[in-house]
Amino acid sequence: MLNRLGLMGMLIATGLFAAALAIAADTIVVGAYPANPPWEYKTASGDFEGFEVDVVKEVAKRLNMKPEFQDMGFQALFAATSSGRIDFAISSISITNDRLKNQSFTQPYYDSDGTVVGKADSTIKSLDELKGKTIGVIAGSTGEAWSKVNAEKLGIAEVKSYAAQQDLLMEVQNGRIEGGAGELAGFQYAMTKIPGLKILVRIPTGERFAMMAKKDSPLVEKVSETISAMKADGTMAAIHKKWFNVDPEPGTSTVKSLPVPKAE
Incomplete structure (x- = not known):
């Protein structure tokens, strides 16, 4: 006891x-x-x-x-x-x-698209113009996944992976790579902090966060x-x-209630 x-x-x-x-x-x-x-x-x-x-x-x-x-x-x-x-x-x-x-x-x-961001003086206006170019992506991101699927088809010479978005965009800014592929809103925000960049191509992806x-x-x-x-x-x-600094677009997942997603 x-x-x-x-x-x-x-x-x-x-x-x-x-x-x-x-x-x-x-x-x-x-x-x-x-x-x-x-x-x-x-x-x-x-x-x-x-x-x-x-x-x-x-x-x-x-x-x-x-x-x-x-x-x-x-x-x-x-x-x-x-x-x-x-x-x-x-x-x-x-x-x-x-x-x-x-x-x-x-x-x-949040509904998003992908994009390729480059230097402000870049002449690239379409994905086809990435042929023979080197682009960067963030490791593990959907930008990396998109690049792996499309690199050969678009004739991209090389895809380099980076651990951080800032490292990737600094490489673009310094001209070491032609562009960076990734998520649109994140790049748009980063561009307010890192000058000399612009959106080269918007890639419709149907991504949702x-x-x-x-x-x-x-x-x-x-x-x-x-x-x-x-x-x-x-x-x-x-x-x-x-x-x-803008209202979300009507019908997007920021304002529309949606079900919990399930695997197909």
Whole structure:
């Protein structure tokens, strides 16, 4: 039989364990690649800011949860969600059928296109003019996936991968590569910080961004319902205007409630 001290010790330990579980349950852990403005970046003080950071904070507020952001490389996000190390990942992650086989996504909240960005004096105006040129991409991005599929068809001489968007765009600015292929909005925002660049070609991709989670995570439906409410009351549109200084286009996933995507 347990003596009184032993019983008290067990009760205290059980209480502490229950309290820890309660704290964990009230926290939503989100991984982010914070070199990806305007979607997510870190301020000089180390705080996370950006379009998707605002989305997460609002979702967490409405669910009475505390958001905890973790600084991670883009490719590391996929392993972190799969293992359950984080609840969600954000970083302008496109919903693709291949990704849906191994991950789950909330409903989307942003429609995007791809683009090729180059120097302001570049004469390139079409994808066909990339023949014989070297372009750069961010490793693990849909820009890299697009380049792998289209490089041979377009006659692209070489595709170079970079770990960070800034490194890629500096290479473009310095003329070491002809252009950078990637996501339109991210490049448009970056171009306000890095002069001497312009959009060479817009690539219709049908990409949509969402929060990514472990396959069949029970949080996905709950978060998606919250995102629907944010769309309905105009909060999502307000976040869009804050970061892009324009209202979202009617009918896009920023304003239209959509189902949770499923693999085909």
